[in-house]
Amino acid sequence: MTTPRSGCPTNAAVxxxxxxxxxVVLHDIMFGDRRHFRTSQRESDEGIASNILARRLRDLVAAGLLTREGPGAGRRAAAYxxxxxxxQLVPVLAELGWWGLRHCPTSEPLRVRAQVLDDGGPQLWEELMNSLRERHLGMPPPETGGHL
Structure with a gap:
């Protein structure tokens, strides 16, 4: 990650x-499970160009937001x-979606995820984050009380 222009937390995040x-790339990996380059490009609702997608994936790896596992045994393509x-950006993207629902023109098919996240609120966000941790980081789901 490069050093931000100022010590302002908002500036550093931006x-x-x-x-x-x-x-968009983070959103597609997070919510659409588009973990491979070709899948991300082919299924992009926004029509991202291959050179832009490649650059963004590299930048997100460099920023510490993605990891890249190269092709290996049984895999033909790198996985992100x-x-x-x-x-931990799930709540941020949920709030951005909430704002977009209320203040920007959107298409009905693409509104659904933002609406579900808004309706589900922080409890759904936490469940999603735990699911992502399990899928992307290999972490077991948290104990939910009850029996030993």
Whole structure:
């Protein structure tokens, strides 16, 4: 991660997240499970160009928001995984979606996820974050009380 221009936490966060494409790429990996380059490009609702996608993936790895596991046994393509820092963006993306629902023109099919996150609130966000930790970080789901 590069040193931000100032010590302002908001500025540092904006610089780490980069631009609109970085947020779209994170969103697609987080909510659409698009963990491979070709899948991300093919299924992009926004039509991201391959050179932009490649650059954003590199930048997000460099920023510590994604990890890249190269192709290996049984895999033909590199896979990208969210880091804990990226997973902690779930509430931020949920709030951005809430704001967009209320203040921006959107299409009905693409509104659904933002509406579900808004309706579910922090409890749903936490459940999603735990699910992402399990899938991307290999962490077991948290104990939910009860029996030993």
């Amino acid at each position: 610089e780490a997240l980069g631009d609109r494409w970085s947020l 995984s969210l880091t804990e820092a990226a997973i």
